[in-house]
Amino acid sequence: MRCRKCGEKAVINMRQHRLALCKEHFLEWLPEQTERFIRKYDMFSHTDRLLVAVSGGKDSLALWDVLWKLDYQADGLYVHLGIDQETGYSDRSEDYARKFALERNLKLLVVNVQEQFGESIPQIAARSRRGQGKVCSVCGLAKRHIFNQTAQAQGYSALLTAHNLDDEAAFLLSNTLDWSLPRLARGFAVLPAAPGFARKVKPFCRFYERETAAYAILREIAYVPDECPYAIGSKQLFFKEDLNRWEDEMPGTKLRFYLNYLAALDEGVFPERQEEDEVLSGKLCSRCGQPTTAGELCAFCRMFEE
Amino acid sequence: MSDNSVTIILKNKTYQVNSGIPLHKALRFLNLNTNTHLAVRDGMLITEDEMLKNGDRIELIAVISGG
Ligand code: SF4
Ligand SMILES: [Zn+2]
Numbered sequence: 001m002r003c004r005k006c007g008e009k010a011v012i013n014m015r016q017h018r019l020a021l022c023k024e025h026f027l028e029w030l031p032e033q034t035e036r037f038i039r040k041y042d043m044f045s046h047t048d049r050l051l052v053a054v055s056g057g058k059d060s061l062a063l064w065d066v067l068w069k070l071d072y073q074a075d076g077l078y079v080h081l082g083i084d085q086e087t088g089y090s091d092r093s094e095d096y097a098r099k100f101a102l103e104r105n106l107k108l109l110v111v112n113v114q115e116q117f118g119e120s121i122p123q124i125a126a127r128s129r130r131g132q133g134k135v136c137s138v139c140g141l142a143k144r145h146i147f148n149q150t151a152q153a154q155g156y157s158a159l160l161t162a163h164n165l166d167d168e169a170a171f172l173l174s175n176t177l178d179w180s181l182p183r184l185a186r187g188f189a190v191l192p193a194a195p196g197f198a199r200k201v202k203p204f205c206r207f208y209e210r211e212t213a214a215y216a217i218l219r220e221i222a223y224v225p226d227e228c229p230y231a232i233g234s235k236q237l238f239f240k241e242d243l244n245r246w247e248d249e250m251p252g253t254k255l256r257f258y259l260n261y262l263a264a265l266d267e268g269v270f271p272e273r274q275e276e277d278e279v280l281s282g283k284l285c286s287r288c289g290q291p292t293t294a295g296e297l298c299a300f301c302r303m304f305e306e
Numbered sequence: 307m308s309d310n311s312v313t314i315i316l317k318n319k320t321y322q323v324n325s326g327i328p329l330h331k332a333l334r335f336l337n338l339n340t341n342t343h344l345a346v347r348d349g350m351l352i353t354e355d356e357m358l359k360n361g362d363r364i365e366l367i368a369v370i371s372g373g
């Protein structure tokens with residue numbers, strides 16, 4: 001297969017776009033497309049100070065790399081979750097993030113959950129009500145809390161996450177099967193700031209996961225190769241595999257699913273576009289000052305009271 | 307060389323397939339999806355229509371992550 005732009009040997013074929021590209025042109029195409037999405041969805045500008053949630057994985061490092069190439073002012077935030085003490089999953093992920101930042105002279109903020117809150121995520125999960133058999137639920141809550149708090153406390157204009165189209169499509173499929181309308185409102189590309197909540201943006205939401213992976217590989221970005229041990233056998237993985245089986249038979253299925261969803265979101269098909277019910281309540285947590293739905297403490301701080 | 311002359315590596319598993327078929331056929335044969343795997347030969351990504359040759363070593367990279 002040949003590159004559509006120059007006729008050289010292609011390294012990737014994106015069937016949903018009927019577009020095959022060589023290494024050079026793919027490495028141009030992906031940042032160009034990112035820039036196009038940033039403008040199209042009015043995500044942010046070059047004067048904004050951005051905070052990228054960095055996990056040490058391929059997507060977040062690829063996103064940070066693209067923003068750096070495009071000359072945006074983006075700092076990274078790594079949250080050390082204390083996962084898998086034996087194989088040192090969190091330690092190793094942090095090393096990848098640090099090395100990446102060092103090589104490009106970028107600023108990386110690190111929050112260590114164990115040091116800051118006295119316990120690692122698996123430890124909190126083991127003893128809290130929320131965590132029973134659900135480390136990911138505790139982890140997701142903690143990450144959202146820490147990202148949001150850091151972005152606001154340090155005055156960043158937006159919090160960026162590297163969600164790709166496969167992530168969003170799997171999330172939507174899962175919540176469609178449950179007809180969970182409030183959660184279905186959360187597949188946004190941009191979520192404006194609300195009292196107590198930072199602006200949230202997903203610049204990679206229109207790329208397939210294989211494209212962000214191809215970018216990381218072709219740019220020779222060193223990323224943590226293994227998965228978080230808690231992701232193995234996850235529901236998200238299951239839905240991603242199914243979606244990709246459909247994609248194989250009907251190229252463009254995932255893209256249509258997501259783009260038509262964004263159009264529906266714009267038309268107001270889904271309820272109020274808020275991240276959490278906390279925005280509506282107008283109450284603040286007495287410990288951390290972040291919005292909360294009910295009671296004195298927010299859901300995050302409550303985990304330390306049980 | 308024998309006809310089983312292409313080596314395909316995924317994580318720590320190794321598979322042998324015949325040469326003379328395109329990559330997507332080899333993946334289908336191994337029950338792997340081209341959407342969820344990228345293939346590297348001689349240090350470069352290759353597209354799924356690439357013909358596999360005798361002695362090729364193909365490293366597959368699973369691109370889907372969950373969690
Ligand atoms: S898989 Fe679960 S525990 Fe691991 S990082 Fe993701 S949310 Fe956290
Ligand atoms: Zn080209």
Ligand SMILES: [Zn+2]
Nearest residue numbers: 285288298301
């Ligand atoms: Zn709180």
